[in-house]
Amino acid sequence: MDSIEKKPDAIDRKILEILRKDARIHLKELSRHIKLSLPAASERLRKLEQSGYIKGYVAILNPQKFNKEFTCFCMVEFSHHNIDYDRDFVEFVKTCPDILECHRIGGTYEYMLKIVAHSVKEVEQLIDVMRIEKRVINTSTITILTTIKEEVTISPE
Template sequence: MREIDRIDRKILRAMQDDGRLTNLELADKVSLSPTATAERLKRLSRDGFIKGYAARLSPQKLDRGMLVFVEVKLDRTTPDVFDAFAQAVRTSDDVMECHMVAGGFDYLVKARVKGMEAYRTFLSDVILSLPGVRETHTYPVMEEVKNTDKIPV
């Protein structure tokens, strides 16, 4: 994979700011011809720098206003338990992110639910029913101070 240059970085920053830019608008922002811009954008996508495009939805408008983080500790830390847990977590629509972490617990789960009652159902029906779960600690979010998907480029 080849290195990206200053113009590629400008393209990536612009696309992070607004993924709906037309090629003409993007070319204007990065001071390139539309043809050269389109070729660079294709290459950045092909080389995996751009993983896809999506709309950011309003959790509040879609009755998913409560954000929770859940620390999960497993009863055993063996490959089969890790695999079973990861496979089961992938099937839950409520789970937005799940990360295996180092430290005092095994996984950090990020989920969006309607409210506390929905969270209690999610905890008992989803999290506690996952393979190998021994202990959980939940952190409901009181205020989202910063929420971004942007990566410094």
């Protein structure tokens, strides 16, 4: 059984840390950083991808460049607890480009959303749609004033 199928070793974690900071690094440069041949580095990377340690590669877009100046977290509570409401709401969330994250949570609220929009007015309209069409009875919105730290992925340690 391959070591990557169990748990990433020190070399695998170094690969993951490098990719975490620069997913566009050339394989040749990656192999030099981890002190392995190009084929060995390529094979390790392939195994990390196949085993699910690497979910994918993305470009992180700057919301301000798209005039999306308003970021908030919004907690959502349904009027009734119903599995069909959940399914309908989840499908709605998946199709809404301003909702970047959706987490099912415990407590009074069912879901927590991270929303990035052009304005408070857009968020207000989104909440109105959820209340009218998605059986949302209560929301609590927390406005982000300044982001101090925002990681898009975890550390492999």
